[in-house]
Amino acid sequence: MPLTTKSYSQLNNISTQILNFLNKTSISPSQISQIQAQIIHNNLHFNTTIAHNFISVSKSLGLFNSAYNLYTKLIKKPHIFICNTLIQECSHSEIPVLKQNSISMYVHMHKESIFPNNYTYPFVLKSLSDLKELKLGKSVHTHVVKWGYVCDIYVQNSLLNLYASCGEIEFCQQVFDEMPERDVVSWTILIMGYRDCGKFGDALVVFEKMKDSGVAPNRVTMVNALSACANCGALDMGMLIHDEIRRSGWAMDVILGTSLIDMYGKCGKIEHGFWVFQEMKHRNVYTWNAVIRGLALAKSGEEAVRWFFIMERENVKPDEVTLVAVLCACAHTGMVEQGREIFSWLMNEKYGFPPGVKHYACMVDLIARSGHLEEALSMITDMPMEPTKSVWGGLLAGSRLHGNQELSEFAAWKLIGLAPRNSAYYVVLANLYGAMGRWNDAEKIRALMKERGLSKDLGSSSVELEDQKDLLELLRSPNLQVLSIQRCPHVTDETIAKIASGCPLLRELDISFCYQISHKSIALIGQHCPNLQILRRNLMTQVNPSQQEPFVPREYVDTCPQDGDSEAAAIGKFMAQLVQLEIQFSKLTNKGLALISEGCINLEHLDLFGCTNVTSRDIANASSNLKQLKTLKKPTQLCLESQTERYGHWQLYDDRFQTDFFRI
Known part of the structure; x- marks a missing residue:
């Protein structure tokens, strides 16, 4: 019967009945088909409430395609709410094909001139982020700009997540810099992005800036910051984060507690990790893994095995990572027989899974280090999978340890075959x-290395030092080329003077958050290190008044001797060879910026993000002197001045929308 002949009350009754059916706890696929027929028969596919419930129930029963076809084939221009519901359900799916449907739905909207709103883009961008579709993501970014949603913080956070997930941390930072407002999610995504691309120091710098800006971190922020601390050995920062967690009064849940244990274990303080372990009311397999791995890294093999058996007694089922950690502990401490026994249990599938390549790598390392080289080689040849670099690396280490040069040569060639661009293997051979x-x-x-364009990588070390004597003892190396002593508030001009005179080959220096260094140190570095090309001088001298206990002790901040213009004068006078300068320094004024631009005419990259006392005119005048300048990061308050300048660089991706998007 046509829709026009039905009364409002009849349609209302039918709609109510359909909604009641959809809200039932038990509904079968055949009933979904009947409901779909009723929706079509009564022309109720325009009802947004029914559409939302029908799409959700269809997805839960694995019948999403029928709902998708209903609202894209039967209706050419569905309501934006229905489009957003379809996109949302697709974006939350774990199935890549369904995630692709959310992008297809957005294309359908574009073709049918259905105008998106601010609820559309977060879901579309989530799918693009999960699928690592960077190119299409940039196209959607241009639409965000064109439709005027660049000031919506949820859309902007979704863009941040897209670029961070795709490893484009420069784009992520650029979007972040241009945001008119930022919340804890914005900062957390940026920290996570730097962490995921291996820039752990930068992740911690962002974390400190976040604290300085007055944004309070949440649990997710702390977990990501702790992960960065664990991976770069920043024990002091990790302990400060732990103190912040205590002061916040947060309960020690599984995720936060496990992150702290992992940080302490990787920083060599597993005993602190045990204190956290005791505080936790609930623990899972990841918590136990962090404890066992921390003991393995501390070369406490017997303790690691003991905790492994305690874990089993507590009825916590080990996983693949657990067995890798305990076998690694056996390898580090020479517990051959114990390792063999555990590996035999693994072979017999006592834990419900067969040994993987990482378990074999641990066993090869254990057996080879113990001198049973032939047995280790036999294990490699009998493996049910192809050996990886870690497997051959274990054999190489054991062979070199026991002086078996023939087997060492064999393993080294295998490694070169697996990683022909890794210069370290050529050097070893x-x-x-x-x-x-x-x-x-x-x-x-060596000729082969030269032919393939390879060079020996510079060695590097990362340590945390207690005082300046330790630092000076460590730096007695005239060949040192890269040095980072950031977050060392106890380092003074006297220390820097000795470093400068003792390390003439320095080409990269990071002295961020060193509050006791003045312009005298900058001058000495410039005079004694003529090869210096990269300088990072990042300071937070303005502590947020609402922050009771800043991460950098207040006495250092309040008494710091820096004068931004004096330091700028020293940089301009003594560091003319610089090609990259990061001077995020609130005390820098237009006078200091002019001195830098006059002296450092070879600069290619200049970062002024934290220089809150310079203006657009100052930057324009300075840029006119820097003919080689390729990238310039402006202070945060200037990133928002020009709408055209702010978004012009995103427009170049818009012409790809037609060619790339409509291929889906």
Whole structure:
């Protein structure tokens, strides 16, 4: 019967009946088909309430395609609420094909001139983020700009997540810099982005800036910051975060507690991790893994195995990571027989899974280090999967340890075959030939490196020091080229003077958050280090008044001797060779910026993000002197001045929308 002949009360009754059916706890696929027929028969596919419930129930029963076809084939221009519901359900799916449907739905909206709203983009961008569709994400970014949703913080946070998930941390930082307002989610995504791309120090710098801006971190922020601390050995920062958690009065839940244990274990303070372990009311397998892995890293093999057995007695089922950690502990402490026994349990599938390549790598390392090289090689040949770099690396380490040069050579060539762009393996092989007196072969390896465009990587170390004596003891190396002593408030001009005179080959220096350094140190560095090309000088001298206990002790901040213009004068006068300068410094004025631009004419990259006392005119005048300048990061308050300048760089992706999007 046509819709026009039905009374409002009849339609209302039918709608109510359909909604009641959809809200039932038990509904079968056949009933969904009947409901769909009623929706079509009574022309109720325009009802947004019914649509929302029908789409949700269909997805839960695995019948999403029928709902998708209903609202895209039967209705050419569905209501924006229905479109958003379809996109939302697709974006929350774990199935890649369904996530792709959310993008297809957005394309359908574009074709049918259905105008998106601020609820559309977060779901579309989530799907693009999960699928790592960077190119299409940039196209959607241009639409966000065109439709005027650039000031919506939820849309902006979704853009941040897109670029962070795709590893484009520069774009992520650019979007962040241009945001008119930021919340804890914005800061957390940026920290997570830096952490995921391996820039752990930068992640902690962002975390400190977040604290300085007065935004209170949440649990997710703390977990990401602790992960960065764990991966770069920043024990002091990790302990400060732990103190902040205590002061916040947060309960020690599983995720937060496990992150703290992991941080303490990787920083060599597993005993602190045990204190956290005791505080936790609930623990899962990841918590136990963090404890066992921390003991393995501390080379406490017996303790690691003991805790492994305690874990089993507590009826916590080990997973693959648990067995890797305990076998690694056995390898580090030479517990051969214990390792064999645990591996045999694994082979017998006592834990419900067979050994993987990482378990084999641990066993090869354990057996080879104990001197049973033939057995280790036999294990590799009998593996049910292809050996990886870690497997051959274990054999190489054991062979070199026991002086078996022939087997060392064999393993080294295997590693070169697996990773032909890793120069370290060529260097090991060349040194091995040198030790064997095969100088011609060593020369051939070095020629092969040159032919393939490889060079020996510079060595690097990361340590946390207690005082300046430790620092000076460590830096007695005239060949040092890269040095980062950030977040060291106890370092003074005297220390820097000794570093500058003792490290003439320095080409990269990071002295961020060193509050006791003045312009005198900058001058000395410039005079004694003529090869210096990269300088990072990041300071937070303005502590937020609402922050009772800043991460940097207040006495350092209040008494710091810096004068921004004096430091700028020293940089301009003594560091003319710089090509990259990061001077995020609130005390810098237009006078200091002018001195830098006059002296450092070779600058290619300039970061002024924290320089809150310079203006657009100052920057324009400085840029006119810097003919080689390629990238310039303006202070945060200037990122919002020009709408055209702010969004012009995103427009270049818009012409790809037609060619890329409509191929879906």
